[in-house]
Amino acid sequence: MVVVKSVKIDGESLHVFKSSIYIFESSSGFTLELDMIVSEVAVKKYRNEETLILEIELEDGRIINSIMYLKILPGGLPQLNLFCELDDVQEYGDFEKINEYDAWFPNIENGITLEEIRKVEMPNEDVSLKLKLPIDQAEWLKNQKKGNLNEIFKELIYDYWKKQESK
Structure with a gap:
């Protein structure tokens, strides 16, 4: 199984709590997919982007540089799903392959909570109050x-x- 060591988006390091990188096979071809649990701050920062320049360092020392499309996955923990089409699947031979008909997908939410994520990076929200004071x-x-x-x-x-x- 291939393990992600670090991720940079547009040259900036990203704190990744858990991740899964794999090849997704569908009737239209193959895509390299990277699912990541990140902070709410990161989701907010990248939510309006369509594509991002990624540098993915794997535990075995390999580095993947790619322009990837972004999907924000709703519900649960804050997640980013990044993907790009693959022409040559052979160079990713040791990556897990998932077919569009498989019932199993990597569940990266197990073992981590929103409270643990917020201990690392707490998001700030703008709040307006209407008060009646002396x-x-x-x-x-x-x-x-x-x-x-x-x-x-x-x-x-x-x-x-x-x-x-x-x-």
Whole structure:
């Protein structure tokens, strides 16, 4: 079985939690497929791309450089599915081959959780709040810088959250 050691997209290293690389055989031909569990940040970064330039380093030292098409797989853990057509399947003889009629596909989600992924790279979300506060607090909030407010609210929410969990 071929194992992926590292992946670079457009020259930038990508943290891959789990992956599977294989040859997919369909009636229209063969494709090299790379399924990866990545962070939500990575999915968000690449979601609107159609093709990416990949450098895939395998554990045995081989390096695959290719332009690959991107599919975002919905549901479950954050995943990227990258694929490219193959002309010469012979040079990938040791890769697992999956036929379009096979009932089995690599399940790379086993053994990893979203919480573990978020420990490595926590995504940030923009949030808008509408609050009714005393005027002195509202004025104070308006005078704060956005970065400062982000830190205050993060700390406040985490402190409150921990207190609620310990009850």
